[in-house]
Amino acid sequence: MKLPKTRAPPGTACERCFKFKKRCVPAPYGCDRCARSGSLCSLEPASGGLAATHPAVNSPSALLDRFMTVSGTSMIDLEEEEGWNQDSEPSLDNLQTIPAPVEKTSQNPVLQCILNVSETPLIDHEGTAWQLEDPDLMPTIDDWLVVYHFLTDNGTPIPNETPAPMPGVDSDQLLKDFFSVPAFLRLAALAVCTAPISFEKSLVYYKRARKAAIRAVSETPTHQTVQALVGLYTYLGYIGQPALVEPLLKIAMHLIQALRLDVDPDDSPWLFHLNLTPRQKEDRRCAFWSAYPEILWEAATSSKLVDVPINSNKMKGRSTVYDGSQLIFQGDPFLQYFSILYTVTIAIKKAFVVAPKASNELIESEKVAELQSRMMQAQSQVPADVLVPPGSSEKAPKKVELNLNCVILATVCLLNRPRLFLSGFKCFNPMYLSTTVQSILVSSINQSLDAAHRMLNLLRFYTEHPIPRALEAIPMFEAMIVLWYAYCRMDPIWWSVLGRKRMEWALLREQMQAVVDYFALAKKLDSVGGGAIYPLVQCMRAMVQEIDEYEQWVPATTDGIEEITLGMKVVALDESESVLEIREPRAYMGLLGMQVGGIRWPGRSEESWRLFWKLLS
Numbered sequence: 001m002k003l004p005k006t007r008a009p010p011g012t013a014c015e016r017c018f019k020f021k022k023r024c025v026p027a028p029y030g031c032d033r034c035a036r037s038g039s040l041c042s043l044e045p046a047s048g049g050l051a052a053t054h055p056a057v058n059s060p061s062a063l064l065d066r067f068m069t070v071s072g073t074s075m076i077d078l079e080e081e082e083g084w085n086q087d088s089e090p091s092l093d094n095l096q097t098i099p100a101p102v103e104k105t106s107q108n109p110v111l112q113c114i115l116n117v118s119e120t121p122l123i124d125h126e127g128t129a130w131q132l133e134d135p136d137l138m139p140t141i142d143d144w145l146v147v148y149h150f151l152t153d154n155g156t157p158i159p160n161e162t163p164a165p166m167p168g169v170d171s172d173q174l175l176k177d178f179f180s181v182p183a184f185l186r187l188a189a190l191a192v193c194t195a196p197i198s199f200e201k202s203l204v205y206y207k208r209a210r211k212a213a214i215r216a217v218s219e220t221p222t223h224q225t226v227q228a229l230v231g232l233y234t235y236l237g238y239i240g241q242p243a244l245v246e247p248l249l250k251i252a253m254h255l256i257q258a259l260r261l262d263v264d265p266d267d268s269p270w271l272f273h274l275n276l277t278p279r280q281k282e283d284r285r286c287a288f289w290s291a292y293p294e295i296l297w298e299a300a301t302s303s304k305l306v307d308v309p310i311n312s313n314k315m316k317g318r319s320t321v322y323d324g325s326q327l328i329f330q331g332d333p334f335l336q337y338f339s340i341l342y343t344v345t346i347a348i349k350k351a352f353v354v355a356p357k358a359s360n361e362l363i364e365s366e367k368v369a370e371l372q373s374r375m376m377q378a379q380s381q382v383p384a385d386v387l388v389p390p391g392s393s394e395k396a397p398k399k400v401e402l403n404l405n406c407v408i409l410a411t412v413c414l415l416n417r418p419r420l421f422l423s424g425f426k427c428f429n430p431m432y433l434s435t436t437v438q439s440i441l442v443s444s445i446n447q448s449l450d451a452a453h454r455m456l457n458l459l460r461f462y463t464e465h466p467i468p469r470a471l472e473a474i475p476m477f478e479a480m481i482v483l484w485y486a487y488c489r490m491d492p493i494w495w496s497v498l499g500r501k502r503m504e505w506a507l508l509r510e511q512m513q514a515v516v517d518y519f520a521l522a523k524k525l526d527s528v529g530g531g532a533i534y535p536l537v538q539c540m541r542a543m544v545q546e547i548d549e550y551e552q553w554v555p556a557t558t559d560g561i562e563e564i565t566l567g568m569k570v571v572a573l574d575e576s577e578s579v580l581e582i583r584e585p586r587a588y589m590g591l592l593g594m595q596v597g598g599i600r601w602p603g604r605s606e607e608s609w610r611l612f613w614k615l616l617s
Contacts, residue, residue, distance in 0.1 A: 014043035136208045137183040137215065143190055144178045150193040151175065168290025169227050170283050172328060183212040185224045188231030195238045206235060223261060223287040226252050230290045237470070249298050252291045256310055261288045263314045282321045282329045289318050289335045296342035301474055301532075303584035303603055305353060308346070312339055334400050337386075340378045341407050347371060348414050349589055353605050355612035359428075362418050363440055375411055382408065390454050396461040403471055405458060410475035412451040413482050414588050419444035420482060421592060424489040425616055430497045442498055449486060449500075452479035456511045459518065468519045470532040474587055476515055477536045481591065483508065484543035488550045489594075505551045509544060516540045535585035542597040 013024035014031050016039055025032040030041025151171045169189070178186065187209035194202040209232060216225060229252040233245045256262055265271055265281040276284075292312060299306035317336050321329040351367055362368070388397055388405050397405075419441055422428045430438050456479055462472060487503055495502045519537050590601040593609025600606070 012043070014041050016041065017043075134211070134215075137187070137212050139179045139183075139186060143186070144175070147178065147189055147193055148175060168230065168286035168288075170279070170286070170328060172323075172326070173279075173283075182216065182219075182222075182224055182228070184209060184216045185228040185231070187212050188228040188235070191235045192231055192238070195235055199239065202235065202239075206232070221255050221259065223259060223284050226255050226259070226261065226287045226291055229255075230294060233294060246298065246302070249291070249295050253295050253308070253310060256288060256291060262292075262310045262312070264316045266316070267314065278321055279323055279328055282319065285316065285318060286329065288312075288315055289332070293335050293338045293342065296339055296346065297471070300342050300345040300349060300588060301470075301586040303586070305350060306346075312336065334404060337382050337404055338407065340381055341404075341411060344371070344374050344378045345407075345411055345414065345588060347374065348411070352418060352589060352592070355593070355605075355608040359422060359616060362422065363437055368415070371415055375415060378411075379408055388454075388458060390450075390457070396464055402458055402461055403475075406455055406472060406475040409451040409455045410478040410588065413448045413455075413478040416444035416448040417478070417482060417589070418592060420448050420485060420490070421594065421613070422616075423491055423494050424485065425613075426491070427616065429491060430493060438497065445486070445490075445494065446498060446500070448482045449498075452482040455479040456483070456515065459511070459515055463518060468521055468533065470586065473519050473533045473536050476519070477540065477587055480512060480515060480540050480543055483512065484547065484596070485594070488546050505547070509547055509551075512540070512544050512547070516544060532586040536587065539591075539596055539599055539601075542599045546597055 014034060016034055017024035017031060022033060024043065026043065027035055031043045034041035034043075151174075169185075174181065174185075174189065187205050191202050191205040191209055194205060209228070213228075213232075216228075229248045233248050233252075236245045236248075260268065260270070261284060265276060265284050274280075292310065295308055295310075299308050318329065318332045320327070320331040348371055351371060356362055356365075382404065386401055386404060387408070388401070423441060423445060428441070430441075433441070455476060459476070462468070483503070487505075487508060492502070516537060519533055519540070584602045587601075590603055590606055593606050593611075593613050594601075
């Protein structure tokens with residue numbers, strides 16, 4: 001038999017029950033109806049002697065019990081019994097008086113993060129624009145899991161050996177604030193994370209990130225906008241479309257100037273009122289150092305002369321930062337080393353962008369001497385333990401150390417290559433040159449040959465990394481040009497003047513063919529097509545073929561064949577994947593007017609150098 005519920009004596013109903021003219025049933029913490037609806041009850045507890053606002057009612061555990069009780073009651077029942085309306089909901093003032101819940105700990109980090117996001121009150125997001133959001137820009141748990149598994153290598157605590165999806169982004173904070181970070185940054189990270197797994201899925205995230213970028217234009221930019229731009233740059237470079245990244249880095253460069261990210265946070269008085277923590281300061285530094293070396297790299301390899309108005313003179317390098325006992329940022333001095341070397345490379349490129357009026361400008365030039373001094377000064381800033389000694393057969397260095405060594409050696413080849421090209425003309429036969437001019441050319445030729453041979457010896461370490469990149473291909477292309485020209489085009493009499501034996505054909509061909517085979521993998525691994533590596537591979541193949549023809553005394557096969565001009569395809573990233581245009585390939589200085597077989601390098605600079613060599617011959 002159902003027991004009747006006790007009823008409050010007449011005149012003792014709580015204010016809420018009295019207002020809605022409902023039966024007020026006393027309970028240990030007020031009345032039953034207020035407990036079920038999650039409201040504060042003005043009725044004194046049935047046990048008596050306690051204040052109306054019992055501490056247990058406001059405690060997190062009591063609120064959780066109320067939530068479970070109300071969750072088990074259907075909305076229809078509540079409407080029938082209480083006349084559900086806005087007045088029956090707890091007021092915002094009452095909610096603000098509830099103490100903050102005690103932070104829970106969970107053994108499962110995935111579950112813990114989801115719980116933290118679920119428990120975050122909406123009132124904390126004061127800056128949120130209350131408008132209908134585009135579904136393409138909204139985050140999901142599946143998106144968070146993609147980034148989580150990528151960053152943690154399926155559960156390994158951060159930091160680990162897994163690279164961050166975008167250089168310079170606080171990975172730990174990205175996971176914690178994943179559902180509140182700007183959509184542009186979040187979707188750019190997702191595109192980079194899914195690129196190694198599925199090109200189709202990453203392309204979907206890339207298109208959504210572009211839509212978010214359009215939205216971000218109308219918003220106030222922050223350093224996170226720069227991080228998102230670098231993320232899209234990383235993605236486009238990964239899928240082999242570097243020709244599409246120039247606008248992204250141009251915008252990033254202007255934002256760095258506008259936000260004054262090129263000034264260290266410790267020396268920025270306009271940031272003092274924010275009381276930034278060391279972690280937040282390092283986040284701003286990382287935003288700068290993630291973009292600045294890439295901007296310099298694009299300027300060094302672009303077919304156009306690009307002026308970079310920013311520098312790192314007022315910025316500190318990346319440092320190691322802990323949050324408690326957790327490592328957040330790892331110091332990375334290599335970004336500074338690369339930036340210094342790229343700055344020298346850009347200066348060399350500007351010096352030789354136009355052919356000189358006379359050959360003496362290449363031999364006895366103050367500008368070349370100044371560049372030589374800058375190059376040696378830049379190399380002196382790199383620690384000796386990072387440099388790979390010639391003929392080293394020890395343990396393979398790290399990938400970043402390999403790349404740094406190749407950039408250093410490529411800079412040597414780049415500076416001395418114009419003088420090397422003089423050795424192929426009869427007017428520069430050593431017999432007709434003065435001792436001073438001869439010593440200058442001998443020094444330049446030996447330096448370029450030594451650097452090129454050392455780069456080819458480093459290739460055996462690169463084969464341990466199966467995915468070639470343009471960062472490795474462009475410096476190696478400089479070594480291939482030097483070896484090809486010295487073997488096929490340089491006057492043989494120079495070998496005796498240089499004091500070294502001529503290179504063995506079989507060994508040289510084997511090494512150069514290994515370079516071609518390694519970088520040809522990019523075409524097999526690339527999902528889109530085009531890219532910066534393919535024109536270089538095509539040109540290097542022609543070099544190997546010319547070496548074979550020279551050694552075997554086979555006549556050249558270019559007669560009667562139409563000349564080929566190298567180009568880099570720009571592919572539309574949509575369902576059609578159609579070729580939009582053909583652009584000039586990326587390299588430091590191209591071929592400087594030379595022609596390999598039937599292949600010519602495009603560009604206005606090449607035309608001026610072709611005319612210079614023609615007049616010299």
